[in-house]
Amino acid sequence: MAKEKSKKAHIVSLGKIRDKRGNLSVVEEGGSLPFEIARTYWIYDVPGGEHRGGHAYYKSEELIIALSGSFEVEVSDGKEERTFRLEHCDKALYVPAGVWRQLRNFATNSTALVVASTPYSARDYIRKKALFIDLKNRGEI
Ligand code: TYD
Numbered sequence: 001m002a003k004e005k006s007k008k009a010h011i012v013s014l015g016k017i018r019d020k021r022g023n024l025s026v027v028e029e030g031g032s033l034p035f036e037i038a039r040t041y042w043i044y045d046v047p048g049g050e051h052r053g054g055h056a057y058y059k060s061e062e063l064i065i066a067l068s069g070s071f072e073v074e075v076s077d078g079k080e081e082r083t084f085r086l087e088h089c090d091k092a093l094y095v096p097a098g099v100w101r102q103l104r105n106f107a108t109n110s111t112a113l114v115v116a117s118t119p120y121s122a123r124d125y126i127r128k129k130a131l132f133i134d135l136k137n138r139g140e141i
Contacts, residue, residue, distance in 0.1 A: 007096055007098075008096070009075040009077075009082065009084070009093060009094060009095045009096065009099055009101075010093075010094055011084060011091055011092070011093055011094075012032050012063065012091070012092045012093070012094050013032075013090065013091060014026065014027060014032050014065075014089075014090045014091065014092055015032070015090060016090040023090070025090045027063060027065070027092065027115055032063075032092070033063060033115065034061070034094060035061045035117035037115055037116075037117070038116060038118050038119050039115075039116040039118065039120060040113065040115050040116070041114050041116070042067070042111055042112060042113045042114065043103070043111070044110070044112070046071075046106040046110065048106070048108070050104075050106065051102055051103065051104045052102070052103040052104075052112070053073075053101045053102045053103045054102045054127070055100070055101070055125050055126055055127045056097075056098060056099055056100045056125075056126040056132050056141070057097050057098070057118075057124045057125060057126070058097060058098070058123075058126065058141060059097050059117075059118050059124050060116050060117055060118040060124050061095065061096050061097050061116070061117040061118075062094075062095045062114050062116045062117070063092045063093070063094055063095075063115040064086065064092060064093045064103075064112055064113070064114050065086065065089060065091070065092045065093075065112070065113045065114075065115075066087055066088065066089060066091075066111070066113075067089050067111040067112070067113045068089070068109060068110060068111045069087075069106065069107040069108065069109050069111065070085060070086060070087035070105075070106075070107045070110060071085075071103050071104065071105055071106040071107065071110050071112060072084065072085050072086070072103070072104050073086060073093050073095070073101055073103050074101065074102045074104065075093075075095060075099050075100065075101050076099065076100040076101075077098070077099055077100075077136070078100070078132065078133055078136030078137070079136075092115075097141070098135075098136070100126075100129065100132050126141070
């Protein structure tokens with residue numbers, strides 16, 4: 001994928017290196033990643049019916065991968081909502097800064113790997129949807 005940033009969430013194909021021993025996929029700066037990696041975290045053991053996310057970031061961009069199992073990511077740019085189902089570990093969802101996201105409908109034993117462009121900062125979170133919409137309407141994010 002090209003290095004330029006997109007304002008919209010979209011699926012990135014990571015590719016799959018296959019041989020008789022199995023498959024291998026890669027996330028690498030300068031490759032399928034449109035940002036430099038500052039942090040990686042993963043979400044797992046999500047009880048049935050639980051949601052994760054439910055926020056946006058001021059600055060952080062993320063790539064989300066279903067390393068195992070499957071789940072949905074609902075994204076909103078304040079006008080349009082889209083739902084992506086992640087279920088293949090050679091596909092990632094790129095989520096730019098300033099996009100509301102919620103992860104839901106986790107299958108049992110799913111693992112969501114998240115690669116982020118910033119270190120963790122509680123101040124980077126927009127946790128109230130009304131504030132998010134307001135900031136969007138004012139063009140501040
Ligand atoms: P949170 O981002 O709210 O989780 P999610 O968006 O997946 O529902 O984070 C849950 C808790 O973990 C919260 O107390 C902050 C902490 N946390 C870190 O300490 N470092 C991190 O990199 C992340 C993502 C969360």
